[in-house]
Amino acid sequence: MAKRIDVKDLDIYYGSFRAVRSVSMTIQPRAVTALIGPSGCGKSTYLRALNRMHELIPSARVEGKVVMDDQDLYAPGMDPVDVRKHVGMVFQRPNPFPTMSIYDNVAAGLRLNNKRLRKSETDEVVEESLRGANLWEEVKDRLRKPGSGLSGGQQQRLCIARAIAVRPDVLLMDEPCSALDPISTHAVEDLMAQLKENYTIVIVTHNMQQAARVSNYTGFFNIAGTGQPGELVEIDETPTIFSTPTHTATEEYISGRFG
Ligand SMILES: Nc1ncnc2c1ncn2[C@@H]1O[C@H](COP(=O)(O)OP(=O)(O)OP(=O)(O)O)[C@@H](O)[C@H]1O
Numbered sequence: 001m002a003k004r005i006d007v008k009d010l011d012i013y014y015g016s017f018r019a020v021r022s023v024s025m026t027i028q029p030r031a032v033t034a035l036i037g038p039s040g041c042g043k044s045t046y047l048r049a050l051n052r053m054h055e056l057i058p059s060a061r062v063e064g065k066v067v068m069d070d071q072d073l074y075a076p077g078m079d080p081v082d083v084r085k086h087v088g089m090v091f092q093r094p095n096p097f098p099t100m101s102i103y104d105n106v107a108a109g110l111r112l113n114n115k116r117l118r119k120s121e122t123d124e125v126v127e128e129s130l131r132g133a134n135l136w137e138e139v140k141d142r143l144r145k146p147g148s149g150l151s152g153g154q155q156q157r158l159c160i161a162r163a164i165a166v167r168p169d170v171l172l173m174d175e176p177c178s179a180l181d182p183i184s185t186h187a188v189e190d191l192m193a194q195l196k197e198n199y200t201i202v203i204v205t206h207n208m209q210q211a212a213r214v215s216n217y218t219g220f221f222n223i224a225g226t227g228q229p230g231e232l233v234e235i236d237e238t239p240t241i242f243s244t245p246t247h248t249a250t251e252e253y254i255s256g257r258f259g
Contacts (some may be wrong), residue, residue: 002029002200003069003086003169005050010064011229012045012054019045021229023064025219027170032192032201034211034238037221038253042230043204046221047172050202051087052080068169088163092175094155096147096162103143105158106130109165125165133161134191153184160191164199171195173203177210189214208254212242220250 005027012020020042027033027050035043045054052073054060066073073083096105106126110117117125126143130136135157139150147158156176163171173192177185192201192214205211211218219235233247245251 001167001169001198004029005170005200006065006067007050008065008067010046010049010062010066012042012049012062013060014045014057015059017227018229020049021231023232025232025235027200027202028217029200030196030198031216032196032203032214033217033219033235034215035202035204035219035221036206036208036211036253037230037233038223039206040226040230041221041223043221044174045230047089047174047202047204050170050172051084051089053084053089055080085166086168087170087172088166088168089172089174090156090159090163090176093179094152094159096150096155096158098146098148100147101144102130102139102147102150102158105147106161106165109162126161129161129165130158132164132195133157134187134194135161151184153180153187156180156184156188157191160188160195164195168199170200170202173201175204175206178206185210208256212238218242220245220247220253222249222253 007023007025010023011018023046037043048054049062050066097108100108103126106129107122110125127136130139135154138154147155150158177188180188195201215238217235218238218241220233220241221230222233223230233249234245241250242254
């Protein structure tokens with residue numbers, strides 16, 4: 001659990017368009033790393049490349065290295081489905097399987113991974129994951145009701161429960177609170193603070209206060225102009241990025257002067 005990721009010279013393309021250029025960074029375990037930057041600078045593209053999710057887009061490809069502990073995630077023979085078991089993802093809009101019960105939504109992760117578990121074992125993992133996502137107390141009496149009947153914030157925590165049910169090492173979160181109200185946002189932020197004890201977390205966020213509140217490290221991405229690739233300008237401990245960044249562009253962005 002909670003592995004470190006070393007990214008080296010990562011370029012990401014959609015067809016002939018290079019969307020992200022030459023990113024190198026180390027993502028620390030048991031910490032939250034926030035990725036910030038103006039729209040279109042490639043934050044989501046980069047996040048998806050960390051678990052090979054971009055491969056679902058036919059024209060997308062990467063060059064460079066993503067190494068988790070000592071395992072190259074792009075090594076020949078490495079199965080992307082296997083990569084995603086270790087590097088889970090939570091999306092912007094809560095996306096529980098709408099017709100499935102709360103219980104089955106969490107168990108779905110296990111079933112998709114072909115884990116053959118006895119009912120009692122599945123019960124255990126479902127409870128443990130819902131507890132881990134701070135949702136158990138709210139749903140324990142209605143596990144057989146549809147996941148789609150939960151509030152937006154509860155649905156997002158259900159999706160987090162589904163993601164952690166398979167015990168990944170890393171959790172990627174793409175603007176996980178942008179569709180949530182402030183109270184649900186607070187619940188998910190609290191949850192991140194707890195989850196980082198056991199996981200490596202990378203979050204893309206447009207909300208600067210959120211990055212400052214939840215993350216230990218912040219990476220600032222920028223883009224020189226339309227049609228240009230996005231680049232990592234700098235990454236550092238979050239207090240440093242927000243108080244004394246090295247680059248003027250970072251300072252301008254976090255103080256709201258552009259983006
Ligand atoms: N499926 C795709 N096919 C082609 N180009 C894409 C695709 N997805 C994203 N892009 C392009 O890649 C670049 C980076 O997009 P991306 O969504 O990663 O940026 P972002 O920083 O996450 O933006 P936002 O903050 O608005 O979500 C943009 O120029 C975008 O138009």
